[in-house]
Amino acid sequence: MLYFEIKTHRPGITYEKPHFFILNKGQNSGRPMCIPCPNCFVVITKNEADKTTLFYLTMILQQGQYFAYYLKGSVIPFITINDCKRTMLSLSNHNPEDLKKRIKAIQLIAQNEEALKQNLNKLKQLKQAFINASLKCNIK
Structure with missing residues (x-):
């Protein structure tokens, strides 16, 4: 089982543990990123191996449009942190x-x-x- 924390990223904060970012607004919601943007979540892991696994797992979910089901909003679509975490957990348990x-x-x-x-x-x-x-x- 992969351990991770997912939080809303706030600009200016630096993270000590291995981490990556997930875009949470727009049609590309769920896209994993190495560099943060204002509209993203941060996924913090215990080690680099979990980070790499979760990064590519998130890429699979985004490319497979699994996050699209959870998009909300009429003008600017977005995903919630709970929907993102639930989707990631569902695939990581396979x-x-x-x-x-x-x-x-x-x-x-x-x-x-x-x-x-x-x-x-x-x-x-x-x-x-x-x-x-x-x-x-x-x-x-």
């Missing part, structure tokens, strides 16, 4: 071995996604450099 396999798969996918984003950024820079060089040749 078969631990199956959960570990799924989290490892999600970690690999996230790493590949990040590598692709970096490659796309480099290609974008290369394209921009090529365009700039082409324009300089045509102007002279």
Whole structure:
């Protein structure tokens, strides 16, 4: 069983224990984040292993739109801290071995996604450099 505390984040507070943040307002409610924003919860764990597991578990829940069921509000949708905690607890109590396999798969996918984003950024820079060089040749 994973141990965690979930609280409303207040800007300016620093946390000593391993932690991550969960967006609580907007259509991306439930998205885990490493950097806080004004509208988020903080999940505090006992160790890094629990933090990593819960981070990717939350990513699975958000990508699977499990938090969407709990969205409230007509103008700016949001999730409550109790709904967030209940959803996280419901999935964290499933078969631990199956959960570990799924989290490892999600970690690999996230790493590949990040590598692709970096490659796309480099290609974008290369394209921009090529365009700039082409324009300089045509102007002279």
